[in-house]
Amino acid sequence: MDKFNVRMRASRKQNHISGAEKIVHADDLHSVSAHLIERALKHENGRPDAINISVKLIDTPIQTLETLPIKTIDAEEVSTARKIAQKLLQDTGIGADMARDAIELLAKGAAPDNTVMRGAVILDSETGHRLEPDRYRGVRASTMDMTQEASADLREHLKAYGLADRFSSISEALVLATKVARMDGTIAELCWSDDPNNTVGYVASEQLGFVRITNLKPEGSNIGGRIFFVEQGIDLESYIDGLEKGPVLINKINKTNF
Ligand code: AMP
Numbered sequence: 001m002d003k004f005n006v007r008m009r010a011s012r013k014q015n016h017i018s019g020a021e022k023i024v025h026a027d028d029l030h031s032v033s034a035h036l037i038e039r040a041l042k043h044e045n046g047r048p049d050a051i052n053i054s055v056k057l058i059d060t061p062i063q064t065l066e067t068l069p070i071k072t073i074d075a076e077e078v079s080t081a082r083k084i085a086q087k088l089l090q091d092t093g094i095g096a097d098m099a100r101d102a103i104e105l106l107a108k109g110a111a112p113d114n115t116v117m118r119g120a121v122i123l124d125s126e127t128g129h130r131l132e133p134d135r136y137r138g139v140r141a142s143t144m145d146m147t148q149e150a151s152a153d154l155r156e157h158l159k160a161y162g163l164a165d166r167f168s169s170i171s172e173a174l175v176l177a178t179k180v181a182r183m184d185g186t187i188a189e190l191c192w193s194d195d196p197n198n199t200v201g202y203v204a205s206e207q208l209g210f211v212r213i214t215n216l217k218p219e220g221s222n223i224g225g226r227i228f229f230v231e232q233g234i235d236l237e238s239y240i241d242g243l244e245k246g247p248v249l250i251n252k253i254n255k256t257n258f
Contacts, residue, residue, distance in 0.1 A: 003025060003057075005055070005056045005143050005247065006036065006054070006055050007055075008021070008040055008052070009052045010050070012046055017043055020172075021142060023058065024145075037051055058143070062248070064249050064250075065251070066178075066251070066252035066253070066254050067154075067175075067178045067252070068178050070210045070254075072212040072214070078218055082107075085201065085203050085216060086100055088188075089102070089203055094125050094187065098128050102190055105121065105225075106226075117137065119132070120140070120228050121138055121227045122138075122139055123228070125188075125229040126231075127232065139243055141180055141243045144179045144247070144249070145248075146171060147251045149251070151171065153253045154167070154171055169195075175248075178250055181205055184234075186206075186229070186231075188204065188205040189202075192216045195224070196221060199218070199219055200216065201216030
């Protein structure tokens with residue numbers, strides 16, 4: 001049966017409030033769209049004055065993936081957390097200077113005017129050059145979702161580790177990180193949220209898994225971002241095309257190495 005990518009974006013006075021996306025059967029389009037509108041209206045960041053729903057037929061094969069394994073490293077202070085992130089990036093083969101500079105870039109706001117980008121930086125892991133065509137927008141990974149079964153399984157898994165209240169943010173980040181880590185050309189990802197209440201960030205790669213690090217940014221800060229470190233010489237156009245449009249459905253949770 002045909003599947004569709006449904007996306008929701010909510011804003012107020014043209015400022016982004018919330019967004020979400022799903023991959024669903026045609027039969028579920030009505031209920032899922034209604035649910036996303038409901039979610040936009042009730043978002044804790046405020047009531048939107050515009051909600052956009054887009055529905056697109058997925059006309060290429062959907063890649064089904066198991067998540068990266070999840071680990072958590074507790075750091076008491078931001079400086080310690082950032083050293084841990086730097087070390088993890090170095091473990092994937094990224095140079096010490098580049099790893100440090102990348103963390104500094106996110107910390108100051110990676111857009112040219114030191115604000116938060118809408119999407120991610122793409123960084124050549126050999127030269128350190130930024131490859132994303134637009135340094136304000138960055139590149140947005142999209143067309144990805146998790147099955148209901150995997151989602152229920154993740155919820156139970158997180159509950160067992162006292163992380164039930166973190167389900168939404170972990171689930172969304174894990175889907176994105178899994179898609180990005182499994183793409184040809186990706187070496188690693190570094191992320192922390194722009195949500196002032198979420199100070200947990202992560203480093204992810206196929207080899208490391210999804211490694212959450214507490215206190216990766218100061219409490220109350222609204223500066224966040226993402227960096228995708230890539231191999232030198234990738235075909236940038238097809239990499240970006242895959243990030244944006246390659247459909248990925250997560251259907252299994254990897255529960256090792258927590
Ligand atoms: P969030 O974890 O949603 O707060 O996002 C943290 C940062 O990651 C944002 O400030 C953006 O710079 C970036 N970002 C958010 N969503 C995406 C996405 N779908 N693809 C790439 N980068 C993103």
